[in-house]
Amino acid sequence: MExxxxxxxxxxxxxxxxxxxxxxxxxxxxxxxxxxYMLGSEEDAEEAxxxxxxxxxxxxxxxxxxxxxxxxxxxxxxxxxxxxxxRRGRRERTFVRDPAALLxxxxxHPAEQAAWRExxxxxxxxxxxxQREAFLLKHVEELSYEEMAELTGAGVxxxxxxxxxxxxxxxxxxxEVERV
Amino acid sequence: xxxxxxxxxxxxxxxxGQAEPMSEAPDAFVASVARALRRPVRLDPxxxxxxxxxxxxxxxxxxxxxxxxxxGPADRGSAARRAWRWLRRPRTVRISPLGGLVGLAAxxxxxxxxxxQGPGTGDQGGSREIATAAxxxxxxxxxxxxxxxxxxxxxxxxxEAQRVALVGDFNDWQVGATQLRPTQxxxxxxxxxxxxxxxxRYAFVVDGEKWLPDPAAPRAPGPDFGTPNSVVTxxxxxxx
Amino acid sequence: MRSRRSGARLAAALAALxxxxxxxxxxxxxxxxxxxxxxxxxxxxxxxxxxxxxxxARRDGLPxxxxxxxxxxxxxxxxxxxxxxSSVRDVRRALGRARTALGRGASxxxxxxxxxxxxxGVTPSVLASLRRARPQASLTVPLSVLTDLVGFGVPTxxxxxxxxxxxxxxxxxxxxxxxxxxxxxxxxxxxxxxxxLRAASAERSLLSTGANSPNLYSGDPGNASAPxxxxxxxxxxx
Numbered sequence: 001m002e003x004x005x006x007x008x009x010x011x012x013x014x015x016x017x018x019x020x021x022x023x024x025x026x027x028x029x030x031x032x033x034x035x036x037y038m039l040g041s042e043e044d045a046e047e048a049x050x051x052x053x054x055x056x057x058x059x060x061x062x063x064x065x066x067x068x069x070x071x072x073x074x075x076x077x078x079x080x081x082x083x084x085x086x087r088r089g090r091r092e093r094t095f096v097r098d099p100a101a102l103l104x105x106x107x108x109h110p111a112e113q114a115a116w117r118e119x120x121x122x123x124x125x126x127x128x129x130x131q132r133e134a135f136l137l138k139h140v141e142e143l144s145y146e147e148m149a150e151l152t153g154a155g156v157x158x159x160x161x162x163x164x165x166x167x168x169x170x171x172x173x174x175x176e177v178e179r180v
Numbered sequence: 181x182x183x184x185x186x187x188x189x190x191x192x193x194x195x196x197g198q199a200e201p202m203s204e205a206p207d208a209f210v211a212s213v214a215r216a217l218r219r220p221v222r223l224d225p226x227x228x229x230x231x232x233x234x235x236x237x238x239x240x241x242x243x244x245x246x247x248x249x250x251x252g253p254a255d256r257g258s259a260a261r262r263a264w265r266w267l268r269r270p271r272t273v274r275i276s277p278l279g280g281l282v283g284l285a286a287x288x289x290x291x292x293x294x295x296x297q298g299p300g301t302g303d304q305g306g307s308r309e310i311a312t313a314a315x316x317x318x319x320x321x322x323x324x325x326x327x328x329x330x331x332x333x334x335x336x337x338x339x340e341a342q343r344v345a346l347v348g349d350f351n352d353w354q355v356g357a358t359q360l361r362p363t364q365x366x367x368x369x370x371x372x373x374x375x376x377x378x379x380x381r382y383a384f385v386v387d388g389e390k391w392l393p394d395p396a397a398p399r400a401p402g403p404d405f406g407t408p409n410s411v412v413t414x415x416x417x418x419x420x
Numbered sequence: 421m422r423s424r425r426s427g428a429r430l431a432a433a434l435a436a437l438x439x440x441x442x443x444x445x446x447x448x449x450x451x452x453x454x455x456x457x458x459x460x461x462x463x464x465x466x467x468x469x470x471x472x473x474x475x476x477a478r479r480d481g482l483p484x485x486x487x488x489x490x491x492x493x494x495x496x497x498x499x500x501x502x503x504x505x506s507s508v509r510d511v512r513r514a515l516g517r518a519r520t521a522l523g524r525g526a527s528x529x530x531x532x533x534x535x536x537x538x539x540x541g542v543t544p545s546v547l548a549s550l551r552r553a554r555p556q557a558s559l560t561v562p563l564s565v566l567t568d569l570v571g572f573g574v575p576t577x578x579x580x581x582x583x584x585x586x587x588x589x590x591x592x593x594x595x596x597x598x599x600x601x602x603x604x605x606x607x608x609x610x611x612x613x614x615x616x617l618r619a620a621s622a623e624r625s626l627l628s629t630g631a632n633s634p635n636l637y638s639g640d641p642g643n644a645s646a647p648x649x650x651x652x653x654x655x656x657x658x
Contacts, residue, residue, distance in 0.1 A: 042224075079605070079609070136217075139214040158192075378532065398569075401537075401567060402540075413561075
């Protein structure tokens with residue numbers, strides 16, 4: 001049975017750095033995929049994640065619901081990705097390396113799978129950042145609209161609109177590719 | 181609602197019955213795209229260690245937040261003082277030896293402080309860009325016509341660096357022109373530079389080759405030849 | 421506290437004087453021509469093209485220092501000549517657009533601040549709106565705050581809206597607003613939300629202290645924030 005977030009936060013505030021380390025290990029893998037696809041590069045994602053954890057650590061006392069540390073951290077990460085994405089712009093996007101995908105892909109049309117993913121990544125990069133963010137949170141990270149509203153500060157109907165726009169645009173961009 | 185973008189406005193119009201609502205039927209195409217993206221990604225396995233190394237270098241998080249309430253008009257002076265203390269608290273972020281210089285951009289922290297130069301600054305002394313008083317006696321040489329120069333202190337926390345230079349429009353972007361000096365511990369580097377009022381673009385160059393913007397300062401807009409810059413804004417002094 | 425502060429000031433002043441003696445380039449580029457500043461740091465072809473842009477800007481009555489700054493930046497970063505010229509041209513165009521939006525009476529510092537805002541994605545109409553909201557006082561600080569908010573991740577629309585709301589505030593209040601927003605963002609607030617909330621709070625303070633009082637305009641004679649190379653406003657067409 002893992003230690004609850006609020007207990008870890010409390011210990012970290014008392015100076016137990018290792019307790020914060022547990023939180024890092026708990027959430028870094030959970031949130032890294034979003035950062036990678038939001039920013040379009042693993043290096044940028046690592047930077048954004050490190051930045052988010054550091055900011056969370058520095059302002060740990062301002063986390064109002066330590067039992068929901070994860071949600072609070074996620075919000076910081078979403079913010080970091082927005083700032084980071086805004087600064088670098090689109091010109092430096094790189095593709096995501098995924099040795100795991102290539103491994104499993106060998107079993108099922110390997111070259112097609114890899115190419116399909118690359119095309120998706122290109123299309124993702126061409127979305128408006130807010131739409132990309134909403135699409136990733138909804139369909140890849142599978143959050144509810146209420147959860148997304150809490151993370152992003154936007155209203156549920158605005159988020160639904162962004163997701164719809166993102167889907168429409170992805171459909172448009174990936175239209176030539178027959179995949180279902 | 182704080183978001184102001186076309187989608188939010190469109191959603192508002194739907195809410196007001198001025199546009200068609202959209203359906204939410206599941207979609208094979210979207211499912212296929214999402215499936216492809218839902219494969220786990222792999223990042224550097226040492227990332228957690230690097231994060232914890234940076235955390236370990238931090239001072240323990242404050243047990244009480246210093247400023248929970250927004251400043252009302254009566255608090256303006258003390259809020260500025262508190263802000264000044266916050267800006268001055270050193271952020272010691274260790275630069276990871278693993279990534280060599282690659283991690284520097286994420287790890288370096290900067291404090292930019294504008295120090296007042298004369299009497300009468302009252303409660304506003306020390307805040308970063310607040311208009312400051314006329315120069316103290318002995319510094320008349322700093323006043324160039326009506327553009328009273330202000331001394332700005334640039335600080336970089338870079339314990340692994342051998343040398344740190346400041347480059348910007350104020351020294352013609354010459355890498356050798358303005359060297360920062362290390363503190364006794366060698367962890368922090370600083371230099372005082374008199375600057376004319378206005379916006380100044382700048383960056384640090386560590387060990388002669390790695391260009392760094394300041395993560396805590398606003399990013400300078402516009403073309404940057406591939407390495408981003410930061411901006412410091414200097415306001416002219418108030419004449420007494 | 422006071423004597424410690426004076427001591428620190430004196431030390432700072434002496435250090436600054438020593439610095440000025442050692443590094444005469446700092447802040448003193450007004451004394452040298454663009455050609456002198458460029459020196460031999462660019463290859464001849466690039467240097468010629470850059471000076472052509474500088475000349476064109478000068479003919480248009482635009483400030484030229486920024487153009488030389490960008491060229492020198494490119495030289496230090498070992499950028500190819502084409503990229504340097506292209507960047508300088510972009511800046512010249514931004515300066516021109518800023519001057520158009522801000523009106524012919526705009527000072528050099530305002531034009532430069534306006535150009536930065538345009539480079540950050542702010543539209544010319546926002547610059548023009550700022551001028552209308554604040555016709556007498558310098559726009560340098562509002563434009564700078566606007567640019568820096570965008571630089572911290574506040575969407576341009578929101579940044580523009582909040583700064584326009586506070587257009588009649590003193591420069592010091594605008595800078596404090598910016599600092600508050602930066603700090604909020606630093607501890608996890610969303611940039612748009614932080615900007616909107618702080619603007620609302622700042623606006624309430626303004627109204628409670630009498631925003632319409634002329635003392636609150638930074639153009640008040642007691643405040644030297646308007647640079648003295650501010651040209652008198654040209655007669656505007658009705």
